Amino acid sequence: MAGRLRATWNWRPQQVVLRIAQLLYLSALISELLSQKEVAAWTYHYSTKPYTWNSSRHFCQRFYTDLVAIQNQGEIAYLNDAMPYYSQYYWIGIRKVGGKWTWVGTNKTLTAEAENWADHEPNNKKNNQDCVEIYIKSPSAPGQWNDEPCWRKKRALCYSASCQDTSCSKQGECVETIGNYTCSCHPGFYGPECEYVRECGRPEPPERVLMSCSHPLGSFAFHSRCSFRCTDGHTLDGPRELECLASGAWTSEPPRCVATPCPPLRPPERGHMSCLQAAEAPSHQPSCSFSCEEGSVLVGPELVQCTASGAWTASAPACEAVECKPLESPVHGSMDCSPSPREFQYNTTCSFRCAEGFELSGADTVRCADAGQWTAPAPLCQALRCQDLPAPNKAQMNCVHPLGAFRYQSTCRFACAEGSVLVGASELQCLATGSWSSPPPECRAVTCTPLLSPQNGTMACAKPLGDSSYKSTCQFTCDEGFSLSGPERLDCAPSGHWTGSPPTCEAIRCPALPAPERGLLDCSDTRGEFGVGTTCRFSCHRGFQLQGPPTVQCTASGRWTAPLPTCEAGAAPARTPEVRCPALVTPGQGTMSCRHQLVTFGLNTTCHFGCKAGFTLRGEGAIRCGPSGQWTAAAPACRAVQCSALYTVEPVLMNCSNPWGNFSYGSTCTFQCPEGQSLNGSRTTVCQPSGQWSAAMPTCQAGPLTVQEALTYFGGAVASTTGLVMGGTLLALLRRRFRQKDDGKNPLNPHSHLGTYGVFTNAAFDPSS
Structure with missing residues (x-):
């Protein structure tokens, strides 16, 4: 026992301190776990109002975490039992992204094992059904999924995550479960909260090996790195660096140091090397000198020596080929180099050519000399120049010079002043030959064909510009008894043509007169043409009296002086007074x-x-x-003139002035949008003489989403080892209405009471408000 104790305490001081710290940390962790009575739950929530899929996700992200991300069949059964039935069902956090069904909260593709589609789903209609709903309490497919068009409105099914940024000690992935979470530790970490890191132990390097280590996660623990070097005169045999792996082992064994001579040297490519051994060298140290062939330059020292530590005083030099600065093909030209079109080394020769319409300015051939300089600067390609064009008399000339004044591709357009006509080409181009595409044009005065007076009429002309007939105006009138057929006035237009065909004077005729019934007609016009001045007399058969004027005459207006009389039985009527109609006034406008x-x-x-x-x-x-x-x-x-009636669409506001009646000629309507919205379109439109509005109706850009009302419910459920047994009811505890503040802040702050599996809160907001 005493031997064991002595072996146990035969540690280095650093190891003792480390072990004590680990024991203290473990004790504190056990104490914290024993005092923790309840783990934060993963909670579910839903909206009382239906929204589109995008608005539903906005709702969930605003008040909770996101649309629900379903983990397993147990969670599906829990949601189907705990959520209230809604005829249009609920949106969940799956939609098609890049042609694949994806959990939007984690951006992970839906796996075949996690699918829970209803029969014949998804894409049974094959018509842009990119979002997914869950059948809550469906009689035929409870808890199963169906794909739907994203624009349809359903309730949002949300969740609030129990995982936090600090969960799993930031050294593992926090996996949500119903009422708890677990930690999936990253490689190199372990423990309930991934709080421990794997240790590899201190490596013991051999003699003459110097070690330097860094410990980002603890002494000789996961991700610790140790680098090695040797003392002077020795070379490292093995890896220069070791890393502590997630498995708790080093990447390899520590290296060792061995004594080595200077490594052999090789003569540089395109160069020479001459070496002396220690006995031959003046400094009694091996040395090597270097030189290069013509067209190459030495990069590095000309002489290196082998030191006592077994290293050369410098790396061996290299002979690099002499290179000139890179050349590029001239703009509007080409370049051909040999022997290499890319490397531009010593003795490389480059020749140049220009495209059609351009000429070379500079040397047509250059060579890379031994000093690394070209024998001449790179040439340029300049556009060929055409002769300068003076502006023709009485003409306007507008030129475009993309490559220089009056050079190749220059274009000049000509136009004549009013009263003159252009003779020649209206556009000239400077061609690749250095000449213009056509001779310069000229402007000639406009001349209209002389006019003659019409037969049985007269013509009076005014020439404001003298002998030139441009802007001349001719008025035509007819003799008495004749009317003008054609325009009363002709003008000489800038095109050199009159504004119409010359008119003619045609004889005025009155309508043909029939003899009155039971009477006779006698006219002075024997040919029956009823021309101006024709006089017709009427008479009646015996026993009939003439009712009306006995004589009528054809006037210059083409009308008879009186209506046709009639022959009536009986005595002649008494003489009637002079006929006069009510006076007329000119109508307004x-x-x-x-x-x-x-x-x-x-x-x-x-x-x-x-x-x-x-x-x-x-x-x-x-x-x-x-x-x-x-x-x-x-x-x-x-x-x-009446324009079509204007009808606004909210929230556009319209204000109209109508000088001649609603939406009639001269009416002017102005538009504006409520504060915070912008007008898309013209702010004013006017009813024109043609009966058309000068501009189309504008629209207002919709404003941001606001919260209109929120309803909060609470519920709970319990679980067993064999599955989830649902219990509890949803109690409507609180209903409050909130209005959006002018400053855009949302006062909505639903409070939750934590149950065994979570809180169910439904809050509705209107995305269009």
């Missing part, structure tokens, strides 16, 4: 032109109406004063 026959607004007076831009005529364009003293129709009115 319109025009009126009247032709009076005998008196103002008298019998057969005809009035024509029109409207200004942005307004349309409502009614007849022309009305006539009849024999009854009434107009053939009511006077028309000009109404503003």
